[in-house]
Amino acid sequence: MYLSSANVSERQAAPPSLAISTVIFALRPSESSGRPTLWLPLVRRIREPFKGLWALPGGPLSHSESLQDAASRNLRETTGLAPSYLEQLYAFGGLHRSPTQRVVSIVYWALVQPTEAALADESENVRWFRADRLGELAFDHNAIVDYALWRLRNKLAYGSVAYHLLGEYFTLAQVREVYEAVLDRQLDPANFRRQLKSTPEIEETGEYLQGGKHRPPRLYRFTGRPGLDPDNRSTL
Amino acid sequence: MYLSSANVSERQAAPPSLAISTVIFALRPSESSGRPTLWLPLVRRIREPFKGLWALPGGPLSHSESLQDAASRNLRETTGLAPSYLEQLYAFGGLHRSPTQRVVSIVYWALVQPTEAALADESENVRWFRADRLGELAFDHNAIVDYALWRLRNKLAYGSVAYHLLGEYFTLAQVREVYEAVLDRQLDPANFRRQLKSTPEIEETGEYLQGGKHRPPRLYRFTGRPGLDPDNRSTL
DNA sequence: TCAGTTATGGTCAAGTTGACCATAACTATG
């Protein structure tokens, strides 16, 4: 018996509780191929419901913070990370998301750069998983991750989000690898580079990436700003 | 003095309240030109804060309904309308949206067909306004409508939403008028029709629209399904 | 009957995209 002590009528009287969760994506080299792959951190449930299962990092909304601030905070608290991109994903409010009470979750999604991601805290109860190899998660979190992946692929196709998975300087081949990892298909290097070169937000630097095994590629820098959500409109 | 009786510490102790609002769009002929234009229904605030100002229809989330159901319900209750399209827009949760308490609003946007819209209830406290001629609205509702308009224009450019502003049968010129009204620019009739004819979801019927002043246009029908939000994925 | 107007089909040039080829520039290895 692991239901909360509230009975049915008490539960209906209480307002639906409001939580913030975040789907955090970062690139890490795959163990097998070494190519960059999408990973995300999950936290282990230490209480019922779904005790022992992995879940998205999240928590309640505190009073003095905006929704986005709450997402930033639980991202920092669970993983120690600061996101380079953070956007609202969706508000999930189905009646039976949690067996014990009605919860409305406002979910954000975030991208972190690989230098950051390498430093991320990992522990008994916080672990990174490949986005394409999650097991069964708590609540409706599998569906949420699926939707976040769909959104990531979409945003990638449009424009400016790929660079937030990379460091400040990058080669065009690294950008292509991001696309290949997220979209899960090969892209023609020459055609891909032609497209990138035609976007004015990608700036050529004078530098080259040294230390590789082959011809050293030129380094580029992204100079665009992310699109404007309602949350971010004021910050311009 | 129109603050609620709660003092600051009491306000901070109470959880942020959760509300659902809806931006409802419909096409109506402009009074001046007679061409179709975007309109939306607003309700007058009869209480503080913002008493007397116009606001988006909305209300609290009841316990036994999903977020989308709540949006449908307050749409029906305030305007008597059933939407042909309904999608979550955004969750607005800034700290100072309401001067009296912390409110998180999950906002939906809806499209209704003109036959429905013509029957919509209108009263002292519910009135339709041209989307491009709203005055100052209560709360942050001007910003919310702006964002909803932005989303509508976007979705229109992609694909399938225009038809939800029209009846079951329509001419290609009517579709073009929808685009012209929403995007607020003229489109070349010949090029526009070429694009529509290349989309397989638009089906030619044998019928023609009679009674016009000129050559009778052929009637078409839309056979596509709207895209899949998290809310609508199960319905397939 | 014809002038006015919308519906509809077509052409053409400019731009974009995917498939593919060729050369440049580096490392590693014999």
Next chain:
DNA sequence: CATAGTTATGGTCAACTTGACCATAACTGA
């Protein structure tokens, strides 16, 4: 120290898409 291997980079070509524009069809109303 030459050369094979590999990635970086630039280019071509045909198919397709897009916007500007022209022409004809088909109806109404005078």
